[in-house]
Amino acid sequence: MAGRRILLINPNSNEATTAMMVAIARSAAADGFDIVGATATRAPTMIVSADALEAAATEVEEIARAASCACDGIIVSAFGDPGLAGIKAAMKLPAVGIGESAMLEAGENGRRFGVATTTPLLKAKIDALPEALGLRSHYSGTRFADGDPHELMRDPLLLRAALASTVEACIAQDGAEAVVIGGGPLGEAARELQPMFTVPVIAPIPSAVRRIIRLVTP
Helix, strand or coil: CEEEEEEEEEECCCCHHHHHHHHHHHHHCCCCEEEEEEEECCCCCCCCHHHHHHHHHHHHHHHHHHHHHHCEEEECCCCCCHHHHHHHHHCCCCCCHHHHHHHHHHHHHHHEEEEECCCHHHHHHHHHHHHHHCHHHHHEEEECCCCCCCHHHHHHHHHHHHHHHHHHHHHHHHHCCCCEEEEEEHHHHHHHHHHCCCEEECCCCHEEEEHHHHCCCC
C-alpha cells in the first residue's frame, strides 16, 4: 500500500481552498496514502450556480486525464461532482465525488438524511444526486443557510453559526437522522459542526477519502 497517491481536484479556482481541502483529506487518510491537490483555473473562485458547475466539468476531466498516470485514485472536491461521470466513463482509475460519497455514507442502513449548505442556486443539482444514487426515499431535502455564500465564506464564525442553524432545521423540521454539509469549501466548518449535534454530521471530504481508499485498496 505504500506510495498510493490520491489526486484531489478542486473545481473552484481558489488555491487556498485547495490547500484547506487537501489538509482535511490528509488528516482523514490512512497511512501509506498521499493526497495531492490540483486547482481549476477557468472556474469561479467559488462555484455557486448550476451553469458554473456544468462548465467546470470539462476542466475537471482534463485535469484528471493529465494526471492519470501519476495517481491511483481521484477525488472530485465540489459537491455537485462536476466531471465525475466523464472521468468514470473515460478512465479505469477509481474516482469518487464528495457529493456522492457523503450521501452514500449518510444514507447507510436506510438512514434518513438531509443536506445543509449555502448555495440555493445549486438546489436542483443537489436534489438530483440522491435520485441518481438510488437514495431518494431516504432524502429529506436540502436547506440553505441565510446569507450570501461569498459573504459567509469570508467570516468563518458567521458561516459556522449559519450552518448550525441550517443543520438544526434539517433535524427538527425534516426529520433528518444524519446531515451532510454540502460543499468542499465548507470542509472546516463541517468538522467544527460535528461535535455540536447528536445526529451524525457528515463532512464530505473525509467521506470521499474513506471511499476512495476502499476502492484503491486490493
